[in-house]
Amino acid sequence: SQQGEEDPQALSIQEGENATMNCSYKTSINNLQWYRQNSGRGLVHLILIRSNEREKHSGRLRVTLDTSKKSSSLLITASRAADTASYFCATVRTYSGAGSYQLTFGKGTKLSVIP
Amino acid sequence: DAGVIQSPRHEVTEMGQEVTLRCKPISGHDYLFWYRQTMMRGLELLIYFNNNVPIDDSGMPEDRFSAKMPNASFSTLKIQPSEPRDSAVYFCASTGTGNTGELFFGEGSRLTVL
Numbered sequence: 001s002q003q004g005e006e007d008p009q010a011l012s013i014q015e016g017e018n019a020t021m022n023c024s025y026k027t028s029i030n031n032l033q034w035y036r037q038n039s040g041r042g043l044v045h046l047i048l049i050r051s052n053e054r055e056k057h058s059g060r061l062r063v064t065l066d067t068s069k070k071s072s073s074l075l076i077t078a079s080r081a082a083d084t085a086s087y088f089c090a091t092v093r094t095y096s097g098a099g100s101y102q103l104t105f106g107k108g109t110k111l112s113v114i115p
Numbered sequence: 116d117a118g119v120i121q122s123p124r125h126e127v128t129e130m131g132q133e134v135t136l137r138c139k140p141i142s143g144h145d146y147l148f149w150y151r152q153t154m155m156r157g158l159e160l161l162i163y164f165n166n167n168v169p170i171d172d173s174g175m176p177e178d179r180f181s182a183k184m185p186n187a188s189f190s191t192l193k194i195q196p197s198e199p200r201d202s203a204v205y206f207c208a209s210t211g212t213g214n215t216g217e218l219f220f221g222e223g224s225r226l227t228v229l
Binding site (some may be wrong): 004030031033034041042043044045048090092094100101102103104105106107110 | 119133135145148150156157158160163206208216217218219220221222223
């Protein structure tokens with residue numbers, strides 16, 4: 001079953017504007033990750049935030065995590081046409097026991113940045 | 116590093132035929148994942164391996180699907196017999212125990228079953 005749920009499903013903005021995508025999840029996690037997928041390509045890891053972190057930055061990306069609300073947001077500042085892609089959140093849980101690991105993706109937000 | 120390599124990139128086959136998808140993970144990674152992506156269901160985890168051993172195959176749809184990892188540098192996902200509803204993009208991804216869990220994806224194999 002998919003744990004992460006992104007909101008909105010689709011987002012269209014003008015170049016230079018900021019884009020905010022949200023992700024909600026249901027159970028406890030070890031970390032939460034955001035990925036980008038360009039059309040016809042594989043997913044690319046963008047940023048990871050651990051469960052004991054509240055905010056993280058990487059270039060034009062800012063991720064927040066609120067474990068009490070079980071939600072995360074991804075902010076892309078000063079968007080560019082090249083940011084057009086689908087963005088997925090993924091929750092990670094690790095378990096005791098050899099190799100036990102669960103990474104579950106949401107259905108993604110499709111971002112269109114209009115030049 | 117070459118990244119995760121999948122083949123074929125595209126496969127068109129007829130219902131009932133056997134399909135074999137291949138994956139070479141990044142060298143040194145000890146986890147390998149197979150995902151399926153469709154518009155309706157999004158990304159679904161089919162199976163994952165740790166040190167070549169299948170850990171969780173609960174996502175494999177049915178007995179028509181099987182996956183193997185005979186060594187650390189190669190894995191296959193086989194569908195026999197294939198059905199039109201198996202049409203999807205199949206992704207392989209890998210990561211290492213020393214990493215914090217971020218997956219490295221291949222470019223996917225787009226399967227169309229007629």
